[in-house]
Amino acid sequence: QKEVEQDPGPLSVPEGAIVSLNCTYSNSAFQYFMWYRQYSRKGPELLMYTYSSGNKEDGRFTAQVDKSSKYISLFIRDSQPSDSATYLCAMSAKSGNTPLVFGKGTRLSVIA
Amino acid sequence: GAVVSQHPSWVICKSGTSVKIECRSLDFQATTMFWYRQFPKQSLMLMATSNEGSKATYEQGVEKDKFLINHASLTLSTLTVTSAHPEDSSFYICSARPGLAGGGGTDTQYFGPGTRLTVL
Numbered sequence: 001q002k003e004v005e006q007d008p009g010p011l012s013v014p015e016g017a018i019v020s021l022n023c024t025y026s027n028s029a030f031q032y033f034m035w036y037r038q039y040s041r042k043g044p045e046l047l048m049y050t051y052s053s054g055n056k057e058d059g060r061f062t063a064q065v066d067k068s069s070k071y072i073s074l075f076i077r078d079s080q081p082s083d084s085a086t087y088l089c090a091m092s093a094k095s096g097n098t099p100l101v102f103g104k105g106t107r108l109s110v111i112a
Numbered sequence: 113g114a115v116v117s118q119h120p121s122w123v124i125c126k127s128g129t130s131v132k133i134e135c136r137s138l139d140f141q142a143t144t145m146f147w148y149r150q151f152p153k154q155s156l157m158l159m160a161t162s163n164e165g166s167k168a169t170y171e172q173g174v175e176k177d178k179f180l181i182n183h184a185s186l187t188l189s190t191l192t193v194t195s196a197h198p199e200d201s202s203f204y205i206c207s208a209r210p211g212l213a214g215g216g217g218t219d220t221q222y223f224g225p226g227t228r229l230t231v232l
Contacts, residue, residue, distance in 0.1 A: 034220065043118075043205050043223035044156070088155065090221075099146060100221055104155040 003027050006089055006103025015112050019076040023089035023103045026070065030091040030101075033065050035074045038086045038105065047087075048074065079110045115139055116208050118224035125196055126232055132192045133227045135206030141186035143211030146221065147179075149202045156205065162189045186211070196231040203228050 006023045013019055021035075032051055036044035048063040050056045050072075056063045062075040072091070076083055086107050090100040115138040125131050135145055144163050148156040160181050162168040168181040180192040189208075193200055207221040 032220075036223070041203070041226070041228065043116075043207075043226045046114075046220060046222060049220050099158050099161055102156050107153075 003101050004089065004091065004103045007106055008104050010107040010109060012109045012111060013079055015079060015081060015110055017079050017110070019079050019083070019108060019110075021074040021076075021087050021089075021106050021108070023072050023091075024070055025072075025091060025101075027091075027093065027101075028067075028070065029093035032092045033063070033072050034090040034100070035061075035063055036088040036090060037083075038088060040085075044088055081110050081112045084109045114210065114220075114222040116206065116222050116224040118204075118206055118227050120227060121225060122228040122230075124230045124232065127197055128195055130192055130194045131196055131229060132190055133204055133206075133229075135189045135191070135208070135224050137187045137208040137210075137222075140208070140210045142189075142208035143186065144209040145183055145189040146207045146209075147181060147189075147191050148205045148207070150205060150226075151202055159191075193229065196229070198231045201229055201231045 004025045035048040037047050038044040050063050050065050053065045053067045060077045064073040086105040088105040089103040092098050092100050117136045119134045147159045150156050158171050159174045160168045160170045162181050162183040164183050164186050170176045178194055183189040203226050205226040207223045209221050
């Protein structure tokens with residue numbers, strides 16, 4: 001079993017839809033959870049950063065962490081064509097020099 | 113804030129030559145930088161972890177003599193691909209983790225825009 005599992009998609013939705021992206025993980029030591037957005041041929045851009053369990057909202061984006069289920073989600077409300085990108089989840093345990101563990105990324109297309 | 117730059121953004125070189133890629137944190141000090149490579153439609157593959165003033169830690173299967181990493185300052189790390197071959201053609205991305213005074217840091221990484229390397 002891989003440390004982080006993420007459905008690669010592709011996921012196509014109509015403009016305005018609510019998008020749900022998810023990752024599961026196996027390492028209970030993970031405490032820091034991130035979502036990155038990567039456009040084609042660009043570096044990943046940090047979207048959301050959360051610590052431990054709970055919800056965090058930033059504009060149209062909401063990140064949820066359920067440590068008991070080892071499950072994290074990113075919700076995008078009122079999706080726009082500009083949201084079309086690959087979304088990567090990433091996580092790490094509490095250690096300053098521990099590399100992030102990434103999911104494979106989910107390709108999202110928002111159709112106008 | 114938290115901007116990371118890479119130079120060059122793309123490079124084409126002949127087989128057998130060496131290529132140097134620079135990664136800079138522009139508005140913060142990075143005690144740790146990471147180098148990744150990414151093939152088309154694939155996720156990021158960590159190559160090495162670079163700590164300022166010390167030797168890089170390479171992931172299993174990554175040749176340290178081929179991919180030379182130098183992290184000489186808190187804002188600059190370089191990756192040199194030595195004797196490049198066509199199979200080294202890829203998208204190379206660095207990331208930087210901010211360090212805080214007193215030795216603390218965060219687990220957030222900020223990525224550069226990537227460097228596309230094509231070896232002919």
